[in-house]
Amino acid sequence: MKRRAVLAALPLGGCAAQPLGYMTDTAGHAADAISQIGWGLAIVSIIVVVLIAALIALAIARGRQRLCAEGDVVGRDYGGLSWIYWGVGLSFPVLVALAVWTFIVTRAVAEPPRPTALTIEVTAHRWWWEVRYRGERPVDDFVAANHLVVPVGVPVRLVLTSSDVIHDFWVPKIGPKMDMIPGKTNVTWIEADRAGLYRGQCAEYCGLEHARMAFTVAAVPLVDFRRWRMAEQRPQDPGGGRGATIFASACAACHAVRGTDAAGIYGPDLTHFASRPTIAAGVLPNTVAGRVKWLADTQGVKPGAAMPQVPLDPADRVALVQYLGTLR
Amino acid sequence: MSAILTSPRDRQGLRGAPFDPKPPASPNPPDIAERLEALWREAPGPLGWFGTVDHKTIGIRYIITSFVFLILGGLEALVMRIQLAQPNATTLTPEQYNQLFSLHGVTMIFLYAMPVLSGFSNYLWPLMLGSRDMAFPRLNALSYWLFLGAGIFLYASFPLGAAPDGGWFGYVPNTGREFSPGPNIDIYTLGLIFLGISTTVGAANFVVTLLRMRAPGMSVNRLPILIWGTLTASIANLFAVPAVSLACLMLWLDRNQGTHFFDIAGGGQPLLWQHLFWLFGHPWVYAIVLPAMGMVSDALPVHCRRPLVGYTLVATATVATMVVGFGVWLHHMFATGLPVLALSFFSAASFVIAIPSAVSVFSWIATIYTGRVRLTVPFLFFASVILLFVIGGVSGVMTASLAFDWQLTDTYFIVAHLHYVLIGINLFAVVGAIYHWLPKMSGRMMDERLGRWVFGFMFLGFNLAFLPMHWLGLIGMPRRVWTYGADMGFSTTNLVISIGAFVFAIGILLFLINIATALRSGRPAGPDPWGAPTLEWAISSPPPVYNFAIIPMVASRHPLWEDALDEGADRSRLATGFLLDNGKETLGVTPLDGEPDVILKMPGDTLLPFALSVATLILFSALLFRNGWIAAFGGAAAILTLILWFRPHQAPEAREKVRIYE
Numbered sequence: 001m002k003r004r005a006v007l008a009a010l011p012l013g014g015c016a017a018q019p020l021g022y023m024t025d026t027a028g029h030a031a032d033a034i035s036q037i038g039w040g041l042a043i044v045s046i047i048v049v050v051l052i053a054a055l056i057a058l059a060i061a062r063g064r065q066r067l068c069a070e071g072d073v074v075g076r077d078y079g080g081l082s083w084i085y086w087g088v089g090l091s092f093p094v095l096v097a098l099a100v101w102t103f104i105v106t107r108a109v110a111e112p113p114r115p116t117a118l119t120i121e122v123t124a125h126r127w128w129w130e131v132r133y134r135g136e137r138p139v140d141d142f143v144a145a146n147h148l149v150v151p152v153g154v155p156v157r158l159v160l161t162s163s164d165v166i167h168d169f170w171v172p173k174i175g176p177k178m179d180m181i182p183g184k185t186n187v188t189w190i191e192a193d194r195a196g197l198y199r200g201q202c203a204e205y206c207g208l209e210h211a212r213m214a215f216t217v218a219a220v221p222l223v224d225f226r227r228w229r230m231a232e233q234r235p236q237d238p239g240g241g242r243g244a245t246i247f248a249s250a251c252a253a254c255h256a257v258r259g260t261d262a263a264g265i266y267g268p269d270l271t272h273f274a275s276r277p278t279i280a281a282g283v284l285p286n287t288v289a290g291r292v293k294w295l296a297d298t299q300g301v302k303p304g305a306a307m308p309q310v311p312l313d314p315a316d317r318v319a320l321v322q323y324l325g326t327l328r
Numbered sequence: 329m330s331a332i333l334t335s336p337r338d339r340q341g342l343r344g345a346p347f348d349p350k351p352p353a354s355p356n357p358p359d360i361a362e363r364l365e366a367l368w369r370e371a372p373g374p375l376g377w378f379g380t381v382d383h384k385t386i387g388i389r390y391i392i393t394s395f396v397f398l399i400l401g402g403l404e405a406l407v408m409r410i411q412l413a414q415p416n417a418t419t420l421t422p423e424q425y426n427q428l429f430s431l432h433g434v435t436m437i438f439l440y441a442m443p444v445l446s447g448f449s450n451y452l453w454p455l456m457l458g459s460r461d462m463a464f465p466r467l468n469a470l471s472y473w474l475f476l477g478a479g480i481f482l483y484a485s486f487p488l489g490a491a492p493d494g495g496w497f498g499y500v501p502n503t504g505r506e507f508s509p510g511p512n513i514d515i516y517t518l519g520l521i522f523l524g525i526s527t528t529v530g531a532a533n534f535v536v537t538l539l540r541m542r543a544p545g546m547s548v549n550r551l552p553i554l555i556w557g558t559l560t561a562s563i564a565n566l567f568a569v570p571a572v573s574l575a576c577l578m579l580w581l582d583r584n585q586g587t588h589f590f591d592i593a594g595g596g597q598p599l600l601w602q603h604l605f606w607l608f609g610h611p612w613v614y615a616i617v618l619p620a621m622g623m624v625s626d627a628l629p630v631h632c633r634r635p636l637v638g639y640t641l642v643a644t645a646t647v648a649t650m651v652v653g654f655g656v657w658l659h660h661m662f663a664t665g666l667p668v669l670a671l672s673f674f675s676a677a678s679f680v681i682a683i684p685s686a687v688s689v690f691s692w693i694a695t696i697y698t699g700r701v702r703l704t705v706p707f708l709f710f711a712s713v714i715l716l717f718v719i720g721g722v723s724g725v726m727t728a729s730l731a732f733d734w735q736l737t738d739t740y741f742i743v744a745h746l747h748y749v750l751i752g753i754n755l756f757a758v759v760g761a762i763y764h765w766l767p768k769m770s771g772r773m774m775d776e777r778l779g780r781w782v783f784g785f786m787f788l789g790f791n792l793a794f795l796p797m798h799w800l801g802l803i804g805m806p807r808r809v810w811t812y813g814a815d816m817g818f819s820t821t822n823l824v825i826s827i828g829a830f831v832f833a834i835g836i837l838l839f840l841i842n843i844a845t846a847l848r849s850g851r852p853a854g855p856d857p858w859g860a861p862t863l864e865w866a867i868s869s870p871p872p873v874y875n876f877a878i879i880p881m882v883a884s885r886h887p888l889w890e891d892a893l894d895e896g897a898d899r900s901r902l903a904t905g906f907l908l909d910n911g912k913e914t915l916g917v918t919p920l921d922g923e924p925d926v927i928l929k930m931p932g933d934t935l936l937p938f939a940l941s942v943a944t945l946i947l948f949s950a951l952l953f954r955n956g957w958i959a960a961f962g963g964a965a966a967i968l969t970l971i972l973w974f975r976p977h978q979a980p981e982a983r984e985k986v987r988i989y990e
Contacts, residue, residue: 018817020804022735031735038732038802045722052689052718056711059693063632063701070700072633074859074892080637080694087690088683098729099679103672105731110668126507160665165502166598168663168738172804176734179664181599182501183592186665203663203738203806205495207502208422211809303422 019199020172027194027219028174030109037105041098109176112155112189120148121159124167124180126206127213127305128268128281133229142233142258145268147276148200148217149232151225155191168204171217177203192219197277208304214282235259236271236327242316243323250310250320257327267307273327280305291321347773348854353866353888354902356877360909360989367912368460368874371933379933381465382873386472387451388769391762393476394444398755399836400483401435404428406833409793413826415814425810426493427512431486433496434516438523439479441616441754446471446530448761449558449619451769453534455864455871456552458543458880460914463536466931466973467529473941474526481948482519485512492516495808497609498579500590500601505583511952514583517576518948524573525944531562531569539919543863545882545900546922552862553636556643557622560650561615567654568615572608575601584954599664606657614653617749618646620757621688621717624710627764628692630860631707632699635886635893638691645684652681662733671730678728685721689714704858705779709760712787716752720745723798738808741801747794759786759839766843767857771869772850778842785835792828796821861886866902878989879906879915882922907989927984940969 018024023039026032119134131144150156160169162180170177171190178188192198202213220228236259238244244260251270252262258271276286280302284290294301295317298309312320370376370385380386408428411420420428450468454461462468485491490511494503503513538551538559551559578589579601588594590601629636636642658666658674692714701707723745727733736742759782767773800821805812812818856865863880864871865888880902884890887900906915908927916926947962 018803020806020816021802022804023802034731034735037729038726038735041726041729041732042802045726048722049715049719052693053715055693056696056714059697060701060703060711063696063699064703067633067700067702072700072702072859074633074861074889075700076893076895077634077698080691080698081641083694083697084638084641084687084690087693088686091686092683095679095682095725098725099676102675102679102729102731105729106668106672106675109731109734165507166499170806172735176731177663177737178734181664183598184665188665201804201806205499205502205738205808207507208426211422211806211811 020201022172026173027196027198028190028192029113030175030189030191031173032193033105033108034176037101040101044094044098112157112191114155116155116157116189118151118154119157119159120150121161122148122169122180124160124162124164124169124202124206124213125306126164127202127209127302129200129213129215130163130268133232135233140233142271143256143269144232144272144276145270146215146278146281148215149225149228150190150192150217150219151222152192152195152219154222154225155189158188158190160186160188165206166204167202167206167213169200170203171198171200173198174217174219179204190217192217195219195221199282201282209302212281212283212302214278216277216282218277232272232275239323239326241319241323243319243321243326246312246316246320247323250312254307270324270327274325275328280307288321288325291324292317295320346852346854347767347857348859350854350856352855352868354863354876354878354880356868356872357989360877360907361872363909364874364877365872367909368872370873375935376933378938379469379935381461381469381931381933381937383450383454383462383465383468384769384871384873384875386468387447387449389472390443390447390450390475392447393472393479394440394447397435397439397479398444401432401440402833402836404432404435406829408432409826409829411810412812412822414823415812415816415819417811420810422810423493426808427486427489427491429808430493430495430516431482431491434482434492434519436750437496437612437616438520439475439482441750442527442612443475444758445558445561445616445619445754446475448623448758448765449534449554452554452765452864453537453558454541454875455768455867456555456862457537457541457546458863458876458882459537459541460875460879460908461541461930462533463539463541464533466934466937467533469934470937470940471526471530471533473938474529474944475523477941477945477948478519478523478526481522481945482515485515490515492519497605498601499605500579500582500598501592503579504590514580514952517580517583518952520576521573521580522944522948524569524576527565527569531565534558534562535566540916540925540928541914542917542922543876543880543882544905544915544917544922544924546917548920549640550882550885551643552622553625553639553642553646554619554622556646557619557625560646561618564611564615564650564653568608568611570608571604572612575604575608578604580951599661602661602664603657606660607654609660610657611650611653613746613749614650617753618649620754620761622646623761623764624692624713624757625688626862627706627761627860628710629695629699630764630858631702631704631710632695633702633859634695634699635861635889636691637694637698638687639885641687642691645687649681649684652677652684656681659728659733662730663737668730675728675730675733679725682721682725682728685717689718689721704763705774705776705783706760706764708780708783709756709763712783713753713756713760716748716756716790719795720748720752723748736801738806739801740797740805740807743807744794744797744801747797751790751794756786756790762843764858765864766846767850767853768864768869768871770847770850771853772846773853773857774842774846774850778838778845782835782839782842785831785838787835789828789830789832789835793825793832794828796824796828800825856888861889863887877907878902878904879908881905904990905988907987909987910984927986936969936973940966940973943969 023035026035121132123130129146135141160180162182167180168177175190198217200215236257238260254264254267256263256269279286279294370380493512581587588596590596655677659678805818853869855868883898883900912930913927916928918925943965950959
């Protein structure tokens with residue numbers, strides 16, 4: 001129950017106004033460093049554009065003046081070349097400085113500042129995220145979906161791949177993006193400096209529902225993370241009742257719930273499902289209303305999703321939603 | 329329409345006296361004109377229409393066709409902007425949106441941006457170089473008909489609901505058979521291979537034309553910058569297009585014949601596609617701006633009443649851009665997890681490529697500053713190109729930064745950047761070029777008053793649509809999404825962008841009206857309405873079918889400004905020279921020095937290019953439907969056409985008397 005309180009208290013995305021913005025309110029060492037060079041590049045760019053716009057205006061004014069003074073005649077005019085020499089001569093050191101700055105920042109964010117203590121494997125599917133926490137022993141491994149929980153201030157090693165097409169793992173508030181390519185394993189890292197609930201988004205076009213392939217990352221203090229992990233490792237209490245029966249017959253072919261007979265591998269693992277903030281990779285909030293909507297109109301909410309419309313009468317759907325709510 | 333543009337017509341009923349009342353600087357004596365007209369004129373009726381090899385007709389057809397595709401691509405964009413104007417909109421389904429953005433990209437990049445420049449270059453090259461046609465007129469016609477065929481092939485998918493839906497970049501495995509079982513991607517791969525043939529033959533024609541088809545005295549340091557731009561782009565295309573044609577062939581084989589070039593299960597590599605695609609793709613984006621920059625470099629100085637500042641530097645920068653442009657393709661793949669050291673080289677190269685661009689920008693500003701500026705509509709467009717190019721340039725520098733690109737890539741910031749580059753340098757330059765050269769093509773001036781409205785709508789609409797996109801990218805909106813949530817903070821910006829898109833579209837509509845009224849009732853232009861320096865302005869507007877009755881002899885970079893510039897005693901000779909009227913012929917020169925070398929017998933009207941294009945269309949359509957018999961028929965028809973094309977001709981006389989006109 002402590003865990004729920006922690007998650008509920010998290011502010012969404014640091015700055016709820018722009019949950020995917022990476023120029024302000026960043027909450028990770030890498031994202032901070034990148035936003036700094038981003039501002040630097042943006043300011044230099046704006047200065048250059050304003051300067052050039054002023055030069056063009058000045059040049060036109062001067063050119064008009066000369067037309068009035070000298071008439072519409074063709075003539076050779078000397079001295080123009082110095083514009084090119086000055087222009088290129090001033091641009092060059094600026095570009096070199098920006099390039100050097102780029103390499104300094106690149107070096108700083110390419111590798112974690114300290115060795116990583118934790119590994120999370122994320123495998124992308126069309127259109128959801130399979131999240132596997134590596135434990136110290138293989139038996140400690142556990143699988144979740146569409147939601148990562150990471151400790152604050154600890155660099156986390158991410159092992160990224162895809163089961164189908166190319167996707168991209170991107171939590172802009174915390175760090176840079178990295179492609180998830182089938183047949184290839186990309187290793188990167190994230191570290192959140194501040195507790196919070198951050199939004200992630202697939203950033204490589206991956207077909208029909210690319211737009212709605214999001215996820216969430218909860219950064220929590222290390223003690224809370226440890227407690228959460230212990231809870232998460234535990235299998236689900238099998239429970240019972242009508243909802244469990246319906247789940248076993250209608251859902252278990254694709255979805256797994258550890259501790260029960262449900263062991264499907266096609267869809268997201270639903271162990272401790274109720275502790276996740278969203279349904280269907282960020283499409284709906286994980287509330288009773290959201291669950292009802294998802295089960296009632298799966299293909300209408302997320303056309304093309306691998307999950308079919310499961311035929312359920314309304315009473316069964318309510319029972320199933322209630323059961324899902326017990327998967328804490 | 330092309331008939332209106334190319335055939336000389338009487339000018340009765342038109343308003344006002346011609347802009348340039350003087351006779352053309354390169355004389356066209358009536359007796360000789362009649363003889364040459366009879367030799368060069370295309371046959372009346374369908375044979376002439378489908379069989380013409382006149383570079384001017386082909387060039388105008390290229391421009392008109394690419395503008396049709398521009399309008400189609402623009403309408404696709406407007407529909408997308410309606411969908412994106414509000415969060416969670418349902419005007420389009422995800423599949424419809426994905427087809428629209430893919431077809432929009434394919435259309436604008438492959439069917440508009442390059443072909444429109446091929447059109448201008450086709451039209452202008454022989455006129456600027458002082459020749460009567462391109463080196464291979466039949467190949468020229470073939471290149472157009474193949475372009476049209478490929479465009480029709482790609483667009484036939486649209487009404488059937490099977491347009492390409494994997495983006496213009498077509499990343500595997502999303503475009504593999506497993507994840508895209510429909511015909512959409514087969515149309516994309518075959519269409520790009522089809523179009524690649526057109527681009528390749530066109531590029532080869534430009535290169536040979538430059539080497540052999542210049543007026544005597546047109547040495548390399550006297551070439552207009554447009555020639556440098558198109559030459560550079562053409563050489564680049566010869567190296568770049570095979571990469572994408574190969575990639576598309578491999579993907580087509582993966583999809584249809586069970587090969588495993590990109591299939592992981594069979595040991596293939598998805599990243600191989602990206603390397604091949606961008607090895608082509610990045611040189612290509614320079615190829616679709618360098619000729620446009622060339623047009624600005626040639627036409628802007630006319631309205632500043634002085635030569636371009638730093639001709640040699642600008643020409644060198646054009647070539648340098650392309651050379652470096654072959655070494656930056658990995659900056660499209662910064663997030664693919666390749667080694668950081670390798671990526672760093674490409675990041676550095678992407679910074680370096682800003683230098684040659686800076687040369688052009690400061691050359692243009694200096695030309696305005698030290699010139700005598702006429703505030704004409706073409707001037708407004710060319711001056712705006714400078715600003716838009718700089719905005720696209722600095723955002724390009726931002727994306728060149730490896731670390732920052734790890735956030736920027738695949739956001740709307742990239743969409744903003746690429747539209748500033750492609751619309752800013754290509755479309756604004758092209759529209760300015762139409763205001764500048766339409767008087768030459770049609771003999772009529774475009775209305776300056778309406779032109780200013782066009783400029784106002786286009787410039788404001790464009791910036792309203794695309795400037796906020798930078799912001800949208802920085803607050804994290806990903807590209808290629810069919811919708812977004814109301815809680816993402818994207819809503820207001822998207823609405824502004826959609827309004828801007830429609831303002832921009834009004835500008836384009838007014839522009840088309842401006843062209844239509846000019847063609848119908850524009851004021852006569854005369855041979856040289858702007859008082860320009862290059863050879864195309866030495867002949868009447870529109871030019872006679874044989875371009876130059878007397879082959880000019882060039883003595884400087886600005887043949888028509890020599891007296892005004894007073895650069896020495898040498899004068900180009902336009903009124904005397906070779907009078908090649910012993911058949912349909914023109915002059916070939918030595919590649920380096922431009923010395924007269926041979927008299928080239930030029931081919932007349934022929935249906936072979938059209939027939940070969942139709943045969944190719946049949947072949948590719950049959951491959952799409954996997955119908956072996958029809959494919960064999962199309963292939964056999966293509967081979968038969970080629971046999972007819974290459975059948976031996978009677979060798980011309982080894983020596984021939986040349987008449988000199990004095």
